[in-house]
Amino acid sequence: MQSAMFLAVQHDCVPMDKSAGNSPKVEEKREKMKRTLLKDWKTRLSYFLQNSSTPGKPKTGKKSKQQTFIKPSPEEALLWAEAFDELLASKYGLAAFRAFLKSEFCEENIEFWLACEDFKKTKSPQKLSSKARKIYTDFIEKEAPKEINIDFQTKTLIAQNIQEATSGCFTTAQKRVYSLMENNSYPRFLESEFYQDLCKKPQITTEPHAT
Numbered sequence: 001m002q003s004a005m006f007l008a009v010q011h012d013c014v015p016m017d018k019s020a021g022n023s024p025k026v027e028e029k030r031e032k033m034k035r036t037l038l039k040d041w042k043t044r045l046s047y048f049l050q051n052s053s054t055p056g057k058p059k060t061g062k063k064s065k066q067q068t069f070i071k072p073s074p075e076e077a078l079l080w081a082e083a084f085d086e087l088l089a090s091k092y093g094l095a096a097f098r099a100f101l102k103s104e105f106c107e108e109n110i111e112f113w114l115a116c117e118d119f120k121k122t123k124s125p126q127k128l129s130s131k132a133r134k135i136y137t138d139f140i141e142k143e144a145p146k147e148i149n150i151d152f153q154t155k156t157l158i159a160q161n162i163q164e165a166t167s168g169c170f171t172t173a174q175k176r177v178y179s180l181m182e183n184n185s186y187p188r189f190l191e192s193e194f195y196q197d198l199c200k201k202p203q204i205t206t207e208p209h210a211t
Contacts, residue, residue, distance in 0.1 A: 077198040081190050084182045100189045101181075108146035109177050109185070112139045116174040120167045132165035140173070150176050 072092050080087040087093040094110075101107040115135050122128045139148050140158050150173050161169040189195055 072198065074199050074201045077195065080195070084178075084186050087186065087189075096194065097185075097189055100192065100194070101185055104185060104188075106185065108139060108148055109181050111146060112148050113174060113177055113181070115139070116170045119170065122167070125165075128167070129162075129165045132162040132169050135170060136162050148173070148177055149180070 070092060072090065076090070077093075080090065080093050087097055098107060098110050101110050112135070115131075115138070119128070119131050119135060122131055136144075136158060138144055139146050140150075140155055141147075142155075154172050154176065158169060158173060
């Protein structure tokens with residue numbers, strides 16, 4: 001089922017082409033696919049609400065291998081809409097955005113961007129070279145397991161650059177992927193039900209006074 005849904009979603013996380021047909025059967029099939037994707041997305045994101053503690057009250061107890069995220073306040077969540085960098089700078093926001101991209105079957109974009117961020121911080125020439133080769137085999141080369149959608153010219157340039165790796169090997173590709181996420185997935189994340197719920201302030205209910 002997941003592979004079938006993957007084929008139905010474009011590689012760049014761009015919505016499906018509406019020119020495919022307008023017959024009732026096609027519309028029904030498209031609506032069913034939409035509901036399936038939405039259900040899968042909600043499943044992937046729900047653990048954030050279940051495993052996150054409230055602001056200012058970190059969880060205590062035995063350490064767990066699974067990272068715990070502190071659920072942001074509505075005010076903090078609203079900051080994510082001001083700029084894409086605000087979202088990426090938040091640990092909870094970044095984790096939620098990654099889960100959202102997984103629901104759209106394009107998590108390779110954020111994974112590549114994060115790999116590039118780590119790569120740029122590498123000081124050792126030996127580690128720089130080995131990391132460059134891994135990023136290339138994971139994300140760049142043809143039929144890579146997490147192949148990103150960049151043009152052939154950029155791929156060729158990267159293949160040449162990693163022969164003598166520098167911190168700027170993937171700069172062009174990283175900018176391309178950042179732009180894809182900022183212009184495509186980020187706006188849809190902000191419109192998502194999950195994000196809208198985070199921005200809602202809890203309603204304070206008052207009980208009527210007894211007379």
